[in-house]
Amino acid sequence: xxxxxxxxxxxxxxxxxxxxxxxxxxxxxxxxxxxxxxxxxxxxxxxxxxxxxxxxxxxxxxxxxxxxxxxxxxxxxxxxxxxxxxxxxxxxxxxxxxxxxxxxxxxxxxxxxxxxxxxxxxxxxxxxxxxxxxxxxxxxxxxxxxxxxxxxxxxxxxxxxxxxxxxxxxxxxxxxxxxxxxxxxxxxxxxxxxxxxxxxxxxxxxxxxxxxxxxxxxxxxxxxxxxxxxxxxxxxxxxxxxxxxxxxxxxxxxxxxxxxxxxxxxxxxxxxxxxxxxxxxxxxxxxxxxxxxxxxxx
Amino acid sequence: xxxxxxxxxxxxxxxxxxxxxxxxxxxxxxxxxxxxxxxxxxxxxxxxxxxxxxxxxxxxxxxxxxxxxxxxxxxxxxxxxxxxxxxxxxxxxxxxxxxxxxxxxxxxxxxxxxxxxxxxxxxxxxxxxxxxxxxxxxxxxxxxxxxxxxxxxxxxxxxxxxxxxxxxxxxxxxxxxxxxxxxxxxxxxxxxxxxxxxxxxxxxxxxxxxxxxxxxxxxxxxxxxxxxxxxxxxxxxxxxxxxxxxxxxxxxxxxxxxxxxxxxxxxxxxxxxxxxxxxxxxxxxxxxxxxxxxxxxxxxxxxxxxxxxxxxxxxxxxxxxxxxxxxxxxxxxxxxxxxxxxxxxxxxxxxxxxxxxxxxxxxxxxxxxxxxxxxxxxxxxxxxxxxxxxxxxxxxxxxxxxxxxxxxxxxxxxxxxxxxxxxxxxxxxxxxxxxxxxxxxxxxxxxxxxxxxxxxxxxxxxxxxxxxxxxxxxxxxxxxxxxxxxxxxxxxxxxxxxxxxxxxxxxxxxxxxxxxxxxxxxxxxxxxxxx
Numbered sequence: 001x002x003x004x005x006x007x008x009x010x011x012x013x014x015x016x017x018x019x020x021x022x023x024x025x026x027x028x029x030x031x032x033x034x035x036x037x038x039x040x041x042x043x044x045x046x047x048x049x050x051x052x053x054x055x056x057x058x059x060x061x062x063x064x065x066x067x068x069x070x071x072x073x074x075x076x077x078x079x080x081x082x083x084x085x086x087x088x089x090x091x092x093x094x095x096x097x098x099x100x101x102x103x104x105x106x107x108x109x110x111x112x113x114x115x116x117x118x119x120x121x122x123x124x125x126x127x128x129x130x131x132x133x134x135x136x137x138x139x140x141x142x143x144x145x146x147x148x149x150x151x152x153x154x155x156x157x158x159x160x161x162x163x164x165x166x167x168x169x170x171x172x173x174x175x176x177x178x179x180x181x182x183x184x185x186x187x188x189x190x191x192x193x194x195x196x197x198x199x200x201x202x203x204x205x206x207x208x209x210x211x212x213x214x215x216x217x218x219x220x221x222x223x224x225x226x227x228x229x230x231x232x233x234x235x236x237x238x239x240x241x242x243x244x245x246x247x248x249x250x251x252x253x254x255x256x257x258x259x260x261x262x263x264x265x266x267x268x269x270x271x272x273x274x275x276x277x278x279x280x281x282x283x284x285x286x287x288x289x290x291x292x293x294x295x296x297x298x
Numbered sequence: 299x300x301x302x303x304x305x306x307x308x309x310x311x312x313x314x315x316x317x318x319x320x321x322x323x324x325x326x327x328x329x330x331x332x333x334x335x336x337x338x339x340x341x342x343x344x345x346x347x348x349x350x351x352x353x354x355x356x357x358x359x360x361x362x363x364x365x366x367x368x369x370x371x372x373x374x375x376x377x378x379x380x381x382x383x384x385x386x387x388x389x390x391x392x393x394x395x396x397x398x399x400x401x402x403x404x405x406x407x408x409x410x411x412x413x414x415x416x417x418x419x420x421x422x423x424x425x426x427x428x429x430x431x432x433x434x435x436x437x438x439x440x441x442x443x444x445x446x447x448x449x450x451x452x453x454x455x456x457x458x459x460x461x462x463x464x465x466x467x468x469x470x471x472x473x474x475x476x477x478x479x480x481x482x483x484x485x486x487x488x489x490x491x492x493x494x495x496x497x498x499x500x501x502x503x504x505x506x507x508x509x510x511x512x513x514x515x516x517x518x519x520x521x522x523x524x525x526x527x528x529x530x531x532x533x534x535x536x537x538x539x540x541x542x543x544x545x546x547x548x549x550x551x552x553x554x555x556x557x558x559x560x561x562x563x564x565x566x567x568x569x570x571x572x573x574x575x576x577x578x579x580x581x582x583x584x585x586x587x588x589x590x591x592x593x594x595x596x597x598x599x600x601x602x603x604x605x606x607x608x609x610x611x612x613x614x615x616x617x618x619x620x621x622x623x624x625x626x627x628x629x630x631x632x633x634x635x636x637x638x639x640x641x642x643x644x645x646x647x648x649x650x651x652x653x654x655x656x657x658x659x660x661x662x663x664x665x666x667x668x669x670x671x672x673x674x675x676x677x678x679x680x681x682x683x684x685x686x687x688x689x690x691x692x693x694x695x696x697x698x699x700x701x702x703x704x705x706x707x708x709x710x711x712x713x714x715x716x717x718x719x720x721x722x723x724x725x726x727x728x729x730x731x732x733x734x735x736x737x738x739x740x741x742x743x744x745x746x747x748x749x750x751x752x753x754x755x756x757x758x759x760x761x762x763x764x765x766x767x768x769x770x771x772x773x774x775x776x777x778x779x780x781x782x783x784x785x786x787x788x789x790x791x792x793x794x795x796x797x798x799x800x801x802x803x804x805x806x807x808x809x810x811x812x813x814x815x816x817x818x819x820x821x822x823x824x825x826x827x828x829x
Contacts, residue, residue, distance in 0.1 A: 010591070049400075050401055051587075052589045071403045074401055075403055079398055080398075082394070087317055087389070089320035090313070090316060098310075101305055101309030102310075102404050104403065143398060
């Protein structure tokens with residue numbers, strides 16, 4: 001299973017370039033797509049999901065051009081868009097059956113199986129208008145999985161969820177990663193820390209890093225420091241950015257800083273986390289042009 | 299169509315139907331649509347009848363009443379129908395389900411065809427319900443036993459091409475984003491009224507009438523031309539009317555034999571399905587398939603559309619006046635201040651409406667009382683309806699309901715707040731014309747105020763119930779059209795003192811309807827808040 005993007009660019013009619021010359025190859029596993037808001041993650045996923053066409057470049061899935069033969073990939077695709085809405089007056093079962101039908105799945109047993117898998121089977125006959133955000137997202141992931149897809153695209157699936165729901169979602173996605181390609185977009189690094197087999201970092205529509213998490217951590221090694229700062233030092237440092245963690249203590253402010261040099265003489269190097277590595281890459285690679293104005297619409 | 303495609307097609311149709319039948323606004327529209335035959339078919343004892351040929355009224359049997367109500371249903375369901383079904387693709391865009399749909403193997407033609415079929419199924423359900431209510435009316439007001447088949451035949455011949463055409467137009471307008479808003483709503487109204495009457499006009503002027511369909515049958519989507527041709531042939535007269543009119547009570551009632559059916563006529567009605575095909579083809583060509591690049595591109599261009607340009611031209615004139623009012627009357631959250639703010643916001647968002655308000659006020663002061671009643675007042679009421687159509691549902695559409703719910707003064711008084719703001723805007727539109735008419739006839743001025751309450755109240759109720767302005771726009775434009783064309787012949791239709799024929803009993807009826815609609819809206823709103 002291989003997804004390949006070759007020099008993919010997406011330029012909107014108003015001149016905004018959401019994705020620029022992006023090339024990437026991904027195999028089975030969980031590909032975490034990281035980037036700040038407006039980095040072009042949603043647009044990239046929409047192109048892979050055949051919702052919008054690239055202005056230039058080519059996307060292939062198992063060697064087949066996604067836009068010359070979109071149905072070939074659509075049959076093997078599950079897509080959960082960002083801020084997935086629901087038809088409020090349908091029940092969970094009706095809504096899932098609708099998407100099942102659109103994807104050519106006729107089995108009612110499959111609908112019930114998925115509802116059980118996302119723990120919505122007890123409320124299958126309830127109208128989804130009364131569902132919480134987490135329940136709606138679970139219904140969203142159920143519709144994405146209903147056709148047993150090989151390529152699963154989930155865009156910011158944990159945004160707005162409480163910690164318990166986020167954890168549940170992570171476990172669900174972790175289970176899916178075996179033998180399939182899951183592309184998970186987020187700007188919350190902890191969402192993919194335990195899940196991703198590969199991580200791609202986007203900024204300003206460009207791919208600035210794409211590697212295994214260990215390799216990204218290795219690249220950031222030696223650039224992450226812990227130090228205790230005075231209030232003034234902290235304020236000065238905060239203005240410069242790249243602080244990945246803060247804890248207020250009696251003697252000052254304990255910070256974790258991503259920087260090529262130690263922020264204070266007594267700062268000590270620490271093992272980077274994925275969040276540190278993300279900040280490291282964001283600092284290292286300046287964006288050539290302004291990013292897309294709005295991720296949601298981009 | 300492959301079995302897989304048929305399965306997908308069926309799923310879209312069933313889901314669309316479910317979604318629509320579960321809307322509260324559907325129930326409201328259905329009740330209103332069902333009540334219309336009772337208004338449309340007058341009791342002959344009043345000196346007026348729905349079906350008159352050469353001054354002779356036609357006996358109220360199933361064939362006659364089926365034709366009279368079938369014609370009404372075809373014209374009105376064609377008109378209402380558009381507004382009821384033209385928010386289907388918008389819903390998929392809003393919920394982003396459209397992106398999921400775009401990522402499935404569903405083809406564009408297959409999807410749009412299914413949407414059309416879903417619209418047709420929904421409208422046919424409404425049409426069937428309306429027909430059953432009209433049959434019940436015959437039991438009450440008819441002069442012969444109910445015969446279901448002769449009653450149903452006109453519906454079966456007139457409605458299907460209408461529903462298919464209107465559904466196809468709704469899908470086309472939704473596929474062309476610059477037609478999917480209020481501009482499309484107004485264009486459809488004007489277009490449908492013209493198109494629906496075109497074939498009838500052609501038939502009415504064709505000399506001499508001849509058996510069998512003409513090429514104009516191709517354009518006769520509403521079936522009015524077919525009815526006119528049949529009537530001319532069957533009665534041998536050019537003097538007939540369907541719609542409440544006076545008759546000579548000295549003449550014996552005529553028994554109408556029913557529509558003459560033949561293969562040729564059936565073929566003519568089948569031909570009336572054809573105009574829907576190019577419309578559907580255009581829709582397929584224009585369909586964005588929820589591609590954000592196309593929708594966003596159009597949204598960006600929409601900001602530069604001629605309507606928005608006009609609004610932008612007028613906005614600097616209205617903004618300074620309304621800005622102070624927008625800030626509310628008084629510090630802190632209070633209902634009067636919120637009412638003023640909401641009224642100002644409604645006008646601020648529609649500067650052309652604010653301009654219309656100013657123009658109608660000036661004209662009402664400058665012109666004679668008859669000119670005010672005959673021209674300025676209808677214009678002011680029409681502008682008021684257009685301005686208020688989207689106001690009560692704005693929060694639901696913009697996602698600001700939780701923000702409003704967090705304001706203590708508005709939390710439990712949402713419907714009251716929206717109504718008071720709508721009344722404020724309404725009075726701004728109608729107070730000057732009402733005062734101008736006061737000197738001539740106090741009763742007429744009172745009727746104007748009743749009309750203002752009616753428009754503001756129903757706009758608020760339907761906005762709260764449905765969220766979309768379309769249901770109100772459909773009902774309001776149709777009702778206004780019918781009332782103005784009636785020119786005072788039916789006092790019950792004179793809802794805002796246009797002709798001055800309505801009396802306190804009629805005013806009370808309008809106020810009762812308004813109160814009932816508002817009570818329903820308040821109950822539904824409370825239930826939504828509770829869940």
